[in-house]
Amino acid sequence: MIIIKTDRLILRSFMEEDLQGFSEYRSDPEVARYQTWNTPYPLEQANFLFTEMSKTEPGTPGEWYQIAIERKDHPGIIGDCGFETKRYDRQQAEIGFSFAQPFQKQGYATEAVRGLIDYLFSTFNLHRIIAICDVENQASVRLLERLGMRREGHYIENIWFKGKWGSEYLYAVLKREWQINETGKNESHNFSVIK
Numbered sequence: 001m002i003i004i005k006t007d008r009l010i011l012r013s014f015m016e017e018d019l020q021g022f023s024e025y026r027s028d029p030e031v032a033r034y035q036t037w038n039t040p041y042p043l044e045q046a047n048f049l050f051t052e053m054s055k056t057e058p059g060t061p062g063e064w065y066q067i068a069i070e071r072k073d074h075p076g077i078i079g080d081c082g083f084e085t086k087r088y089d090r091q092q093a094e095i096g097f098s099f100a101q102p103f104q105k106q107g108y109a110t111e112a113v114r115g116l117i118d119y120l121f122s123t124f125n126l127h128r129i130i131a132i133c134d135v136e137n138q139a140s141v142r143l144l145e146r147l148g149m150r151r152e153g154h155y156i157e158n159i160w161f162k163g164k165w166g167s168e169y170l171y172a173v174l175k176r177e178w179q180i181n182e183t184g185k186n187e188s189h190n191f192s193v194i195k
């Protein structure tokens, strides 16, 4: 069980009450547009994922672990984020994230992903965290750059994705860079992990 708290949010393992909301926002074509799943995303598929997650130890190399995101002042899933420690190198991890449309553009994603990166660097012996996004996914590009991640790669038509060749950016941040960046920031940075 993971519980990460930020100023406004709680990031935690999935609960049965999340099924409906999770299935609904994953069924939104705009949310799914640059993601691997297709719409609709039925309850059965959500249930299968939740069951898989309940059997997965967070940080197991080669296995994604997805985490629900809810507001502290209002229960209910508003999005999720996830990470995968790499099988080829357990000191490197990849992250991903999605928010239901009504909860986008309010800074929640920035706050949640910052909390996730804090958690990952402080909990696992990670050296580097990466994120991969479609070059057309401008909201994701802005989010990753806002977090101070560096664009290290621009792959041209490297992936057959939803009926056409897609191009992707690879973003990365090292632990020492994250620590320096975050220390240099003056904004409040409230984060705690409950194990």
Ligand SMILES: CC(C)(COP(=O)(O)OP(=O)(O)OC[C@H]1O[C@@H](n2cnc3c(N)ncnc32)[C@H](O)[C@@H]1OP(=O)(O)O)[C@@H](O)C(=O)NCCC(=O)NCCS
Residues within 6 Å of the ligand: 030, 031, 032, 034, 035, 096, 097, 098, 099, 100, 103, 104, 105, 106, 107, 108, 109, 110, 111, 132, 133, 134, 137, 139, 140, 142, 143
């Ligand atoms: C990618 C994604 C998570 C980004 O979410 P987001 O809502 O843009 O990010 P935030 O919640 O951090 O909001 C930041 C934006 O809200 C604005 N904003 C408005 N009110 C704000 C507030 N009170 N505090 C902070 N930012 C606020 C910011 O200016 C910023 O706008 P900008 O991107 O135009 O510069 C979201 O677009 C999403 O879920 N997409 C679908 C799934 C997906 O594609 N995931 C990524 C795959 S790589």
